[in-house]
Amino acid sequence: MGRKFFVGGNWKCHGTVEEVKKIVTTLSEAEVPPEDVVEVVISPPFVFLPLVKTLLRRDFSIAAQNCWVRKGGAFTGEVSAEMLVNLGIPWVILGHSERRLLLNESNDFVADKVAYALSQGLKVIACVGETLEQRESGATMAVVAAQTKAIAEQVTHWSNIVLAYEPVWAIGTGKVATPAQAQEVHFELRKWLHVNAGAEVAASTRIIYGGSVNGANCKELAAQPDVDGFLVGGASLKPEFIDIIKSATVKTTA
Numbered sequence: 001m002g003r004k005f006f007v008g009g010n011w012k013c014h015g016t017v018e019e020v021k022k023i024v025t026t027l028s029e030a031e032v033p034p035e036d037v038v039e040v041v042i043s044p045p046f047v048f049l050p051l052v053k054t055l056l057r058r059d060f061s062i063a064a065q066n067c068w069v070r071k072g073g074a075f076t077g078e079v080s081a082e083m084l085v086n087l088g089i090p091w092v093i094l095g096h097s098e099r100r101l102l103l104n105e106s107n108d109f110v111a112d113k114v115a116y117a118l119s120q121g122l123k124v125i126a127c128v129g130e131t132l133e134q135r136e137s138g139a140t141m142a143v144v145a146a147q148t149k150a151i152a153e154q155v156t157h158w159s160n161i162v163l164a165y166e167p168v169w170a171i172g173t174g175k176v177a178t179p180a181q182a183q184e185v186h187f188e189l190r191k192w193l194h195v196n197a198g199a200e201v202a203a204s205t206r207i208i209y210g211g212s213v214n215g216a217n218c219k220e221l222a223a224q225p226d227v228d229g230f231l232v233g234g235a236s237l238k239p240e241f242i243d244i245i246k247s248a249t250v251k252t253t254a
């Protein structure tokens with residue numbers, strides 16, 4: 001089964017109503033490859049989800065940046081998967097390194113969230129990735145395999161999961177992984193899926209790269225055989241996000 005190129009725009013904790021309207025207008029006016037070539041998912045902060053849902057072009061989809069680990073209730077400050085479904089938000093980003101590191105989200109907690117979100121009908125962008133220290137000590141694969149294993153232990157169907165490899169040292173630093181570094185980890189992750197989740201899951205699961213992707217480096221990264229798209233932070237708030245979406249055509253012209 002072919003893996004459709006996937007481009008996520010993670011706005012993180014940025015934006016005002018005025019800025020959101022401006023970005024969405026820029027996106028709406030852009031000429032991008034058709035939906036059968038690239039799947040685009042925009043992820044604004046919770047408070048802007050209804051506004052973006054109303055204004056966003058219909059060929060783009062929307063993700064929340066997090067959700068609660070189980071059914072909603074007395075959990076002050078949290079947003080449940082059921083609420084996202086109720087609002088018509090199809091996707092959620094889970095396990096982003098900013099949450100793993102700043103909010104101490106463990107592998108098991110992230111996996112619990114992934115399983116619960118899937119059970120409620122959400123599609124999940126599940127993030128994995130190593131710190132600089134872990135990379136320098138040669139632990140990259142052990143770290144991303146452990147993060148993926150925690151998810152695999154709870155999940156049998158992978159069709160609603162996109163796996164995002166985001167090396168922490170490349171996030172927001174301008175220090176992008178080289179195409180070879182990204183390809184190496186994506187290849188190993190696919191191999192891990194093959195051994196642990198089966199050939200079909202390995203062949204069909206999209207593994208996307210995140211970490212300082214921009215309009216200038218996206219094409220070379222997109223050309224790597226196991227890079228199926230991007231999760232973009234900073235550049236998703238800028239017009240160059242359109243160029244990143246367009247890099248999907250690297251796959252169709254290869």
Ligand SMILES: O=C[C@H](O)COP(=O)(O)O
Nearest residue numbers: 010171172211212233234
């Ligand atoms: O979710 C996106 C990643 O954290 C990448 O962020 P960045 O493109 O600003 O490095």
